[in-house]
Amino acid sequence: MLHIPFNNRYVDLGDTFYVKTQPTPVAGPTLIKFNDALAHDMGLSADGIDVGDVAAVFSGNAIPAGAEPLAMAYAGHQFGHFVPQLGDGRAILLGEINGANGANFDVQLKGSGPTFYSRNGDGRAALGPVLREYLVSEAMAKLNVPTTRALAAVATGEPVARERLLPGGVITRVAASFVRVGTFQFFAAQGDAESVRKLADYVIARNYPEVASAENPYVDFLSAVIERQARLIAQWMQLGFIHGVMNTDNMSIAGETIDYGPCAFMDAYAHNRVFSSIDRDGRYAYHNQPGIGLWNLTRLAECLLPMLDDNTEAAVAVAQTRLENYKDHYQQAWLAGMRAKCGLTAQEDSDQEDASLIQALLDVMARNNADFTLTFSCLSQLSGQSSEHDGDCRRLFDQPTEFDDWAVTWRQRLSREMRGEE
Numbered sequence: 001m002l003h004i005p006f007n008n009r010y011v012d013l014g015d016t017f018y019v020k021t022q023p024t025p026v027a028g029p030t031l032i033k034f035n036d037a038l039a040h041d042m043g044l045s046a047d048g049i050d051v052g053d054v055a056a057v058f059s060g061n062a063i064p065a066g067a068e069p070l071a072m073a074y075a076g077h078q079f080g081h082f083v084p085q086l087g088d089g090r091a092i093l094l095g096e097i098n099g100a101n102g103a104n105f106d107v108q109l110k111g112s113g114p115t116f117y118s119r120n121g122d123g124r125a126a127l128g129p130v131l132r133e134y135l136v137s138e139a140m141a142k143l144n145v146p147t148t149r150a151l152a153a154v155a156t157g158e159p160v161a162r163e164r165l166l167p168g169g170v171i172t173r174v175a176a177s178f179v180r181v182g183t184f185q186f187f188a189a190q191g192d193a194e195s196v197r198k199l200a201d202y203v204i205a206r207n208y209p210e211v212a213s214a215e216n217p218y219v220d221f222l223s224a225v226i227e228r229q230a231r232l233i234a235q236w237m238q239l240g241f242i243h244g245v246m247n248t249d250n251m252s253i254a255g256e257t258i259d260y261g262p263c264a265f266m267d268a269y270a271h272n273r274v275f276s277s278i279d280r281d282g283r284y285a286y287h288n289q290p291g292i293g294l295w296n297l298t299r300l301a302e303c304l305l306p307m308l309d310d311n312t313e314a315a316v317a318v319a320q321t322r323l324e325n326y327k328d329h330y331q332q333a334w335l336a337g338m339r340a341k342c343g344l345t346a347q348e349d350s351d352q353e354d355a356s357l358i359q360a361l362l363d364v365m366a367r368n369n370a371d372f373t374l375t376f377s378c379l380s381q382l383s384g385q386s387s388e389h390d391g392d393c394r395r396l397f398d399q400p401t402e403f404d405d406w407a408v409t410w411r412q413r414l415s416r417e418m419r420g421e422e
């Protein structure tokens with residue numbers, strides 16, 4: 001049997017934080033994919049283990065030694081409306097692993113059957129979305145974007161009823177933490193300040209140990225979450241990634257991309273692009289993502305207020321000051337990444353000038369239905385080349401001459417780079 005070196009801590013927080021839940025066995029588990037590279041990083045190996053045994057563990061049919069399966073409680077703002085109790089309706093935390101260098105690997109099955117929090121849901125996942133989450137989250141990891149990872153995908157051999165019957169699947173997800181902004185809201189909404197503090201202490205110890213010795217660790221914790229989230233969303237924007245459902249229950253406290261649902265990498269660039277059919281008003285459209293990030297963080301700050309200062313007015317002032325830093329963190333991370341995508345590294349030009357050059361490109365892309373990923377991919381081929389080589393890039397624009405005009409300014413700027421063309 002697979003050995004997993006669990007060291008579970010969340011379970012110690014007490015039974016108001018979760019409901020212990022066993023996965024519901026499935027009829028015919030088949031292993032579709034096991035992530036050997038990730039397993040290696042986690043100190044696991046499935047080498048020499050019967051593939052049927054691996055499928056049994058990652059479908060929930062067999063519980064590995066040391067696991068303490070539970071469904072986590074959380075609340076959340078869904079499309080702006082507060083729901084006091086959501087929780088893991090189809091996910092079960094098996095346990096936690098402490099890796100080398102302070103890395104944490106929390107291991108969770110998703111699609112493993114109903115829990116206390118399932119409401120009317122079946123607790124299951126269709127295989128299509130399972131494979132989609134596997135691919136997109138692993139792509140994000142390879143793109144150096146903080147994200148939950150995919151350890152395994154299993155077909156259950158059972159159908160799930162959606163608009164029609166679909167094959168079922170279970171994905172095993174790994175995260176630095178499965179605590180969400182909504183987990184803090186769950187306790188704060190009940191006026192349970194002690195549990196909010198307990199949760200914060202748990203998260204600080206595991207995910208933000210660097211703030212533990214601060215004069216007020218909770219203030220620095222808030223700052224650190226704000227900074228990680230700003231940087232994360234800047235990376236999404238640089239990839240044309242649209243999360244789709246940025247509810248507070250889908251925002252990780254560890255600053256990782258989490259809960260891949262109707263997400264997408266945008267094709268033709270439009271700042272207001274939406275992919276999720278349930279997002280009718282475009283609340284989570286591409287260009288709204290940075291602002292929604294701040295909105296969600298403001299909800300987190302509200303939960304932490306009693307810990308920021310004994311005096312409420314002073315606490316609000318502290319929270320506001322920290323939240324105001326979000327914009328700068330975001331802008332800096334966005335500009336640095338976009339400069340890199342355009343081949344600009346010299347800092348001699350003002351931020352404002354480079355930001356305008358990049359914005360001008362995005363505007364031309366939007367007017368001309370240019371593919372987001374392909375445009376930047378093509379640009380990276382062009383750096384150091386004269387305009388005769390622009391063919392592939394020009395073709396991405398409805399009116400190629402609009403690209404030509406922008407490229408003139410871009411090449412003037414590139415010529416001021418002090419580096420070699422490569």
Ligand code: AMP
Nearest residue numbers: 086087088089090118121122123124259
């Ligand atoms: P989401 O916004 O999709 O991440 O999920 C919102 C809430 O619905 C969470 O509490 C989920 O656990 C729950 N949920 C989603 N799908 C199901 C399902 N098939 N069965 C039970 N609960 C579900």
Ligand code: MG
Nearest residue numbers: 249250258259
């Ligand atoms: Mg969710």
